[in-house]
Amino acid sequence: MAVSTSPLADLSAALVLEPVAAADWLVILPVAWCLAFGALLVMLRRPIGLHPFIAVAGLAGLVVIDGLLLQHVIANGPVTMVMGRWLPPFGIAFTVDLTGALFALVASIVAFAGGIYSLADINDSGRRYGFYPFLMLLMAGVSGAFLTGDIFNLYVWFEVLLISSFGLIVLGSEREQIDGAVKYGFLNLVATTLFLIATGYLYASFGTLNMADIARKAEGLRGTAPLMTLTTLFLLAFGMKAAAFPVNFWLPASYHTPRVVVSALFAGLLTKVGIYALIRVTVMLLPLEREELSFVIAAVGALTMLVGVFGALAQSDFRRMLGYLVISGIGSILAGIAVGGPGGIGGAIFYALHSMLVMTALYFASGVAAKLGGSFSLSSLAGLYRRHVGFAAISLMLAFAVSGLPPFSGFWPKVMLVKAALDIGAWWLAAALLVTGFLTTIATGRFFLLAYWRDAAEGEGATAEARIPAVILLPLAALTLLTLGIGLYPEPLLSTIQNAAAGLSEPSSYLNSVFPGAAR
Amino acid sequence: MEAWFALLVGIFFTVAIYLLLSKYIIRVLLGVAILGNAVNLLIFTGGRLTRGVPPVIPEGADALSGPAANALPQALILTAIVISFSFFAFLLVLAWRAYEDLLTDNTDEMRVAEPEEEPAPPLGY
Numbered sequence: 001m002a003v004s005t006s007p008l009a010d011l012s013a014a015l016v017l018e019p020v021a022a023a024d025w026l027v028i029l030p031v032a033w034c035l036a037f038g039a040l041l042v043m044l045r046r047p048i049g050l051h052p053f054i055a056v057a058g059l060a061g062l063v064v065i066d067g068l069l070l071q072h073v074i075a076n077g078p079v080t081m082v083m084g085r086w087l088p089p090f091g092i093a094f095t096v097d098l099t100g101a102l103f104a105l106v107a108s109i110v111a112f113a114g115g116i117y118s119l120a121d122i123n124d125s126g127r128r129y130g131f132y133p134f135l136m137l138l139m140a141g142v143s144g145a146f147l148t149g150d151i152f153n154l155y156v157w158f159e160v161l162l163i164s165s166f167g168l169i170v171l172g173s174e175r176e177q178i179d180g181a182v183k184y185g186f187l188n189l190v191a192t193t194l195f196l197i198a199t200g201y202l203y204a205s206f207g208t209l210n211m212a213d214i215a216r217k218a219e220g221l222r223g224t225a226p227l228m229t230l231t232t233l234f235l236l237a238f239g240m241k242a243a244a245f246p247v248n249f250w251l252p253a254s255y256h257t258p259r260v261v262v263s264a265l266f267a268g269l270l271t272k273v274g275i276y277a278l279i280r281v282t283v284m285l286l287p288l289e290r291e292e293l294s295f296v297i298a299a300v301g302a303l304t305m306l307v308g309v310f311g312a313l314a315q316s317d318f319r320r321m322l323g324y325l326v327i328s329g330i331g332s333i334l335a336g337i338a339v340g341g342p343g344g345i346g347g348a349i350f351y352a353l354h355s356m357l358v359m360t361a362l363y364f365a366s367g368v369a370a371k372l373g374g375s376f377s378l379s380s381l382a383g384l385y386r387r388h389v390g391f392a393a394i395s396l397m398l399a400f401a402v403s404g405l406p407p408f409s410g411f412w413p414k415v416m417l418v419k420a421a422l423d424i425g426a427w428w429l430a431a432a433l434l435v436t437g438f439l440t441t442i443a444t445g446r447f448f449l450l451a452y453w454r455d456a457a458e459g460e461g462a463t464a465e466a467r468i469p470a471v472i473l474l475p476l477a478a479l480t481l482l483t484l485g486i487g488l489y490p491e492p493l494l495s496t497i498q499n500a501a502a503g504l505s506e507p508s509s510y511l512n513s514v515f516p517g518a519a520r
Numbered sequence: 521m522e523a524w525f526a527l528l529v530g531i532f533f534t535v536a537i538y539l540l541l542s543k544y545i546i547r548v549l550l551g552v553a554i555l556g557n558a559v560n561l562l563i564f565t566g567g568r569l570t571r572g573v574p575p576v577i578p579e580g581a582d583a584l585s586g587p588a589a590n591a592l593p594q595a596l597i598l599t600a601i602v603i604s605f606s607f608f609a610f611l612l613v614l615a616w617r618a619y620e621d622l623l624t625d626n627t628d629e630m631r632v633a634e635p636e637e638e639p640a641p642p643l644g645y
Contacts, residue, residue: 314640
């Protein structure tokens with residue numbers, strides 16, 4: 001059964017052994033680069049003083065590579081590379097389209113910012129625990145997940161990033177961290193196992209694991225194969241990875257326990273990998289099933305948004321509030337996936353990219369606030385505005401951005417999502433988006449009022465550091481500027497995202513890249 | 521043959537989910553181990569079961585002559601076994617550490633990260 005019976009699979013093409021074009025090596029380079037740096041750092045166990053510099057240089061290189069890759073994909077369309085010249089559908093293919101390249105680039109920017117922030121946040125003991133090797137291997141998993149064109153390979157990258165994240169979340173082994181890691185570890189393992197179950201069923205019904213092959217075979221199998229069951233399983237598995245409403249409880253239980261930079265990277269990267277996989281599978285591979293399930297996805301999205309923002313309102317700990325805001329953002333992305341069409345999918349991709357930047361920056365801000373005010377708790381944080389005006393301004397901008405207010409990056413995707421929802425008549429979904437934005441403004445606004453504008457009690461927090469190192473402010477300010485830049489001049493990103501969304505809904509160029517000449 | 525295997529996979533899943541629903545970490549761990557095996561069997565069965573025809577190309581031929589056993593699910597399962605075993609090992613150590621540090625293996629009592637008596641955010645200055 002597994003042997004491809006499709007007449008489209010041209011076996012003679014598999015005998016042609018042209019060397020891979022040099023530019024196509026870019027496809028695999030982000031993963032190979034991160035793995036090489038990870039391996040190097042693992043070998044350099046003794047000189048831990050060198051770790052941060054090697055890792056930051058590696059992450060800077062990763063940003064450049066992902067930027068070149070995005071440029072290559074914009075110029076030439078989707079690019080495919082296969083392992084060992086086992087041509088698809090037999091070998092494992094790496095296929096990069098605009099969506100994957102965009103996610104990979106933003107992920108590398110977030111990781112680079114995290115690498116710089118970690119210079120001041122990770123001390124020698126954290127380095128000895130292996131923060132930097134784990135960080136590079138995490139990025140290998142994240143890049144691999146965004147770039148692969150094979151669904152089982154996607155599962156493998158999920159596991160790579162999951163095991164690295166386990167290493168990062170227990171870094172320091174404090175009681176709180178062990179508690180959080182137990183919940184994070186078990187529930188995420190169950191989620192990836194669900195993904196594997198879905199992949200097993202997918203293989204049993206399609207006989208292939210190549211995404212492009214699945215996309216073109218889905219039409220013919222609709223009558224016989226249980227594709228709805230498959231899509232529902234994928235929705236559950238990726239929803240759990242992304243912390244969507246009924247299966248979101250692992251996130252607020254664990255995201256506030258590790259070091260600030262680890263929380264920031266998790267918030268920026270991990271849930272978004274789940275969302276990316278959900279977009280890839282439901283929009284590109286099984287589009288009709290997504291339409292069937294759109295009401296379920298929309299309801300889950302609306303509930304996720306509202307549960308997230310109500311949770312944020314009820315928290316008095318900065319980082320726990322941010323954990324709930326991550327969940328609330330996932331709800332907005334799900335709403336876009338449910339609505340579909342260029343507006344919905346484009347809005348979902350845009351919101352995911354915005355959320356990666358802003359949530360990471362907000363976690364950085366929580367770290368700075370704790371350094372300045374000596375606490376994460378809303379009842380004791382006070383007077384931050386007086387202590388550092390520049391930081392207060394950055395925080396206010398980020399609060400506006402996460403609430404979806406102009407002129408920041410959260411505004412445009414929200415406009416797209418609300419418009420797309422109204423266009424198909426889902427007024428309740430548009431209302432949920434707007435109410436969520438309003439409640440987020442209240443949650444972040446109240447936080448700003450109490451932690452920044454309230455005067456600190458006499459003598460309180462006097463022991464805390466009054467100055468913050470530049471390596472902490474720099475990545476925070478850079479991410480905030482990026483948010484502002486996207487908000488003020490969204491046109492280039494917006495048009496790229498619209499092309500990316502079009503490439504997902506109409507994947508003929510993706511198929512052409514994997515099967516040259518077959519999908520005529 | 522596949523039907524019997526499907527039944528077996530179903531039993532594995534039932535046991536795994538029952539154990540995963542427990543409050544006690546050690547039972548959850550057993551559930552995770554069985555769940556991993558259930559998925560491996562599922563993939564194995566999904567590749568269709570063929571007995572006694574190894575996918576070996578006879579001498580002098582270029583291709584397989586007739587139907588043969590599917591080799592791909594075995595490669596997938598091998599990957600999945602390695603991954604699930606390493607995760608199981610990690611979670612086992614983590615559970616032990618949690619028991620040592622938190623003095624309980626009951627997940628209901630693990631409230632260090634999320635204290636039950638947390639004050640609500642202040643209502644005003």
